[in-house]
Amino acid sequence: MAGIVAVAPAEGQLTVRPAAAWRQLLRNPRGAVGLAGLVWFVGLAIVGAILYKNPLPTGTTSNSVFLPPSGTYWLGTDQLGRNVFDEILLGAQVSVIVGFSATALATTLGAAIGVISGYFSGPVDSVLMRGTDVALALPALPLMVVLAAILPRGLLTVIGVIAVTSWPGPARIIRAGVLSERERTYILRERAVGCGEWRIVWRYILPAVMPLILANAALLTAVAVLNQAVLAFLGLGDPTHASWGNLLQGAFDGGAMLQGAWWVIVPPGLCIVALVLSFTLLSNALSDVLNPRLKAS
Amino acid sequence: MTMTLLSVDGLSVQYRQGRQRLQALDRASFEVSEGSRLGVLGESGSGKSTLALAIPGLLPPNAEVTAGTVMFDGRSLTGASAKELEQVRGRDIGMVFQAAMNSLDPLRPVISQVMEALMAHPGVVENRAAARKRAAEFLRMVDIRDQYHSMYPHEYSGGMRQRVAIAMSLAGGPRLLIADEPVTALDVITQFQILGLLDRLKQELGLALIFVSHDLGVIASICDEAIVMYAGRIVERGTVHEVLHQPKHPYTEMLVQAMPRLTSTRGEFFGIPGSPPSLSSLPPGCPFHPRCPAVLAKCSAEEPEDTVLGPGRAARCHVVAAGVRS
Amino acid sequence: MTSVVAAPGPIIRARDLAVEFERRGGRRRGDPLRAVDEVSLDIGKGETLCIVGESGSGKTTLVRAIGGLVPLTSGSVQFDGAEMVKLGRAARRQLRRRIQYVFQDPYESLSPRRNVFDVVSEPLRVHRLARSRQDLEKHVAEVLSQCGFEPATEYFDRYPHELSGGQRQRLLIAAAVVIRPDLLIADEPVSMLDVSVRAEILGVLKDLQASYKLSMIFVTHDLAIAWSIGDAIAVMYQGLLVEYGTAEEIIRSPRHPYTQALLQALPDSEGAMGLRELSIRGDGLDSDRVSSGCRFEPRCPYAQAICTQQRPPNVGLGTDHQSACLRAEEISLKGVSAGAASEARGDPGD
Numbered sequence: 001m002a003g004i005v006a007v008a009p010a011e012g013q014l015t016v017r018p019a020a021a022w023r024q025l026l027r028n029p030r031g032a033v034g035l036a037g038l039v040w041f042v043g044l045a046i047v048g049a050i051l052y053k054n055p056l057p058t059g060t061t062s063n064s065v066f067l068p069p070s071g072t073y074w075l076g077t078d079q080l081g082r083n084v085f086d087e088i089l090l091g092a093q094v095s096v097i098v099g100f101s102a103t104a105l106a107t108t109l110g111a112a113i114g115v116i117s118g119y120f121s122g123p124v125d126s127v128l129m130r131g132t133d134v135a136l137a138l139p140a141l142p143l144m145v146v147l148a149a150i151l152p153r154g155l156l157t158v159i160g161v162i163a164v165t166s167w168p169g170p171a172r173i174i175r176a177g178v179l180s181e182r183e184r185t186y187i188l189r190e191r192a193v194g195c196g197e198w199r200i201v202w203r204y205i206l207p208a209v210m211p212l213i214l215a216n217a218a219l220l221t222a223v224a225v226l227n228q229a230v231l232a233f234l235g236l237g238d239p240t241h242a243s244w245g246n247l248l249q250g251a252f253d254g255g256a257m258l259q260g261a262w263w264v265i266v267p268p269g270l271c272i273v274a275l276v277l278s279f280t281l282l283s284n285a286l287s288d289v290l291n292p293r294l295k296a297s
Numbered sequence: 298m299t300m301t302l303l304s305v306d307g308l309s310v311q312y313r314q315g316r317q318r319l320q321a322l323d324r325a326s327f328e329v330s331e332g333s334r335l336g337v338l339g340e341s342g343s344g345k346s347t348l349a350l351a352i353p354g355l356l357p358p359n360a361e362v363t364a365g366t367v368m369f370d371g372r373s374l375t376g377a378s379a380k381e382l383e384q385v386r387g388r389d390i391g392m393v394f395q396a397a398m399n400s401l402d403p404l405r406p407v408i409s410q411v412m413e414a415l416m417a418h419p420g421v422v423e424n425r426a427a428a429r430k431r432a433a434e435f436l437r438m439v440d441i442r443d444q445y446h447s448m449y450p451h452e453y454s455g456g457m458r459q460r461v462a463i464a465m466s467l468a469g470g471p472r473l474l475i476a477d478e479p480v481t482a483l484d485v486i487t488q489f490q491i492l493g494l495l496d497r498l499k500q501e502l503g504l505a506l507i508f509v510s511h512d513l514g515v516i517a518s519i520c521d522e523a524i525v526m527y528a529g530r531i532v533e534r535g536t537v538h539e540v541l542h543q544p545k546h547p548y549t550e551m552l553v554q555a556m557p558r559l560t561s562t563r564g565e566f567f568g569i570p571g572s573p574p575s576l577s578s579l580p581p582g583c584p585f586h587p588r589c590p591a592v593l594a595k596c597s598a599e600e601p602e603d604t605v606l607g608p609g610r611a612a613r614c615h616v617v618a619a620g621v622r623s
Numbered sequence: 624m625t626s627v628v629a630a631p632g633p634i635i636r637a638r639d640l641a642v643e644f645e646r647r648g649g650r651r652r653g654d655p656l657r658a659v660d661e662v663s664l665d666i667g668k669g670e671t672l673c674i675v676g677e678s679g680s681g682k683t684t685l686v687r688a689i690g691g692l693v694p695l696t697s698g699s700v701q702f703d704g705a706e707m708v709k710l711g712r713a714a715r716r717q718l719r720r721r722i723q724y725v726f727q728d729p730y731e732s733l734s735p736r737r738n739v740f741d742v743v744s745e746p747l748r749v750h751r752l753a754r755s756r757q758d759l760e761k762h763v764a765e766v767l768s769q770c771g772f773e774p775a776t777e778y779f780d781r782y783p784h785e786l787s788g789g790q791r792q793r794l795l796i797a798a799a800v801v802i803r804p805d806l807l808i809a810d811e812p813v814s815m816l817d818v819s820v821r822a823e824i825l826g827v828l829k830d831l832q833a834s835y836k837l838s839m840i841f842v843t844h845d846l847a848i849a850w851s852i853g854d855a856i857a858v859m860y861q862g863l864l865v866e867y868g869t870a871e872e873i874i875r876s877p878r879h880p881y882t883q884a885l886l887q888a889l890p891d892s893e894g895a896m897g898l899r900e901l902s903i904r905g906d907g908l909d910s911d912r913v914s915s916g917c918r919f920e921p922r923c924p925y926a927q928a929i930c931t932q933q934r935p936p937n938v939g940l941g942t943d944h945q946s947a948c949l950r951a952e953e954i955s956l957k958g959v960s961a962g963a964a965s966e967a968r969g970d971p972g973d
Contacts, residue, residue, distance in 0.1 A: 189795075192690070340819060488890075560961060566826050568819050
């Protein structure tokens with residue numbers, strides 16, 4: 001579920017104009033679908049945040065547990081009598097927030113390491129890369145589980161734990177992108193003009209690898225959403241915030257399977273899959289759009 | 298009386314790029330006789346490479362022959378099926394492209410690649426042993442000594458690899474060789490050697506040659522006739538001597554002058570203002586008119602037709618046409 | 624920290640300049656590649672020196688070493704009297720102001736994300752040479768017009784992909800001269816451009832040289848271009864300087880067999896390949912570098928015993944016509960004379 005998230009750099013890929021790239025993305029079927037999914041779920045999260053507050057009201061009688069879908073409860077109730085539909089909407093926030101934040105953190109860290117390592121080479125590169133190798137070698141899921149178990153429960157822990165296990169992949173990929181960009185003639189020329197190394201990194205290298213970073217980030221987000229669901233499902237997430245993973249966890253612990261209460265399991269599962277798929281498709285499309293664009297016609 | 302080997306008549310090719318259709322070749326007509334050598338001179342966007350690919354039917358999928366015919370030895374190539382074209386290629390028409398020297402298989406010794414080229418054409422050699430013998434002969438013919446035959450391409454110099462590419466293109470015994478910028482990437486000394494080789498091949502094998510290049514000097518040193526291309530059109534044709542020393546089309550004249558020569562005055566540079574037009578935005582009328590010093594009012598309105606100035610001699614220019622009539 | 628004061632004498636004085644690279648893999652791993660092998664050169668102020676050679680001759684590495692982009696393995700380079708290797712960081716920064724480059728590939732030398740204004744103003748900003756945005760715009764517009772962009776301000780927002788190859792190269796030249804360097808190093812600036820466009824670039828370079836009093840090093844593999852633009856020509860072969868002289872001397876009366884071969888190999892408008900002679904031997908296979916004697920010997924048709932035994936003389940010290948050929952005095956070599964080809968040419972365009 002974690003591990004190497006890879007969108008590899010291609011030869012001469014990084015020559016794109018933003019406006020043209022957007023249009024390309026929308027025309028790409030996967031891009032369109034992925035973007036639509038993203039917008040849909042973010043919308044869902046916003047609606048959920050406006051309409052509901054944590055924690056949701058539980059059922060009042062034992063009869064309200066595991067009620068099947070009906071007019072009152074569109075997706076039935078869960079093991080505590082809570083309205084599943086409400087929970088889905090409310091839980092969307094967590095997936096979206098954790099997805100974006102963990103990714104932002106991991107990508108920033110990974111990009112920083114990748115760029116510095118790739119551009120400056122030498123001992124700095126060796127040290128940073130060995131560290132990255134070690135981090136890569138650690139199995140992500142067990143590490144996440146261990147860390148989440150030790151640290152205090154909460155959203156911040158979840159975000160942190162996911163970020164910590166996701167940054168090595170981007171670091172390697174971005175470093176590769178920087179290595180190839182660094183050799184290009186226009187970089188040599190800027191050096192000849194008198195540009196300092198850090199200025200070159202900030203003004204030229206970073207914008208050049210940005211498309212790569214973005215494509216990678218989309219994929220990373222998909223994984224982050226999945227990881228959050230896993231952690232929540234294992235009971236290591238944040239119990240105070242409704243999330244799809246929590247839903248699943250509650251459902252299993254509460255015996256939904258035995259009772260045949262598919263409405264507690266299928267909807268959150270589908271949502272997770274759909275959101276992950278959206279990000280994956282988006283990442284694929286971004287990769288397609290940005291990679292073969294050698295010279296704009 | 299030498300017979301006509303290749304006859305191109307009114308050949309037009311369009312490329313599909315997104316929603317645009319680019320006219321890469323516009324009504325190209327010329328002939329190549331048995332054993333003669335035609336130079337195709339042009340700069341970027343002139344259509345010279347399109348022409349080189351169109352003749353043996355090697356255009357990419359997004360290109361289309363929209364008009365005209367290509368006849369080789371009396372048979373039509375433009376109407377031919379893929380299978381027929383496959384037989385023509387290599388056996389009747391050989392091809393050498395610019396990066397040919399980089400397209401050798403790095404994992405196999407050179408001689409075995411020449412052998413494979415020979416065995417690819419049914420009937421050229423009877424068995425493997427015969428192929429090996431013929432391959433060695435071919436390599437010797439392109440001045441590669443026996444002791445190098447079993448080496449790998451990366452052990453060869455660029456010039457030697459290009460010579461191997463030429464040898465392989467001759468494997469099927471073609472009567473016409475199409476070479477697109479075969480010496481461009483090579484240093485001037487190697488270039489001289491390869492041109493000398495091509496010259497000898499004509500003498501020894503009676504090989505006809507279509508030599509595409511942007512370098513007028515190179516074309517002049519090896520070709521008998523030349524056509525000058527600009528924006529997909531053939532703007533002038535004639536013998537190399539006529540084109541070089543008595544150019545009729547203003548573009549040709551300026552191009553000839555732009556060639557830096559050791560005999561020109563130092564410090565004097567001649568060029569053509571502006572740049573070759575992109576095919577997606579061709580000017581109306583004659584595509585050269587925005588850069589032409591002799592431009593007439595007519596030139597921006599109407600595209601000129603060929604003005605015939607003699608056998609095998611023509612120019613597509615209103616100024617030339619006016620001069621002939623007066 | 625030595626300050627760089629304008630001293631009389633050459634703008635560049637290189638002595639025994641050598642650049643070695645580690646070989647990676649292959650047969651000769653561990654044996655470093657001497658891309659530039661003890662080259663000495665003087666370049667006078669306001670002069671144009673053409674460095675001529677084939678690929679692999681070391682000419683690109685040489686000029687990058689002269690300009691400080693590549694470190695020297697040994698030897699020295701003095702810029703306007705100051706020893707470059709001894710300069711501290713700040714002085715090196717200063718140096719970047721006074722030596723500028725134009726590279727070969729007008730497509731690869733520009734970032735696709737920066738427009739014309741950015742590209743030309745960057746050197747001004749890096750060296751803090753403009754006081755305000757208006758100042759910046761003024762300088763940029765001025766140099767763009769000098770490079771043939773009229774009206775200059777209309778080009779500010781254009782991106783490289785909207786420009787032709789020739790325009791891009793002129794843009795690169797503008798960016799190089801906007802900070803008024805003393806020395807401009809142009810590495811094959813027209814090789815990737817169409818022939819009809821080259822003249823414009825060469826013309827711009829010459830004009831700028833006159834207006835800004837630039838010294839210029841022009842690297843090319845084309846002797847005809849070297850002839851038309853250079854005051855002096857230095858011929859390189861496998862990392863060595865084999866001949867040096869004025870353009871007239873090199874072209875009309877070469878004194879090294881390699882130079883003669885280069886001249887003979889130039890395409891001759893008169894055709895008839897079969898009749899032409901090229902005085903050079905060899906199959907073109909990379910020969911192992913010889914350790915003693917003349918490096919050109921394996922390919923030289925004039926070679927004799929002495930050529931494998933004795934070291935060739937040093938070229939590049941002084942301004943007279945020098946040759947690294949041990950037999951230069953004995954052999955008679957042919958150059959290209961002014962009248963020869965022009966007689967055979969008819970009158971153009973009648």
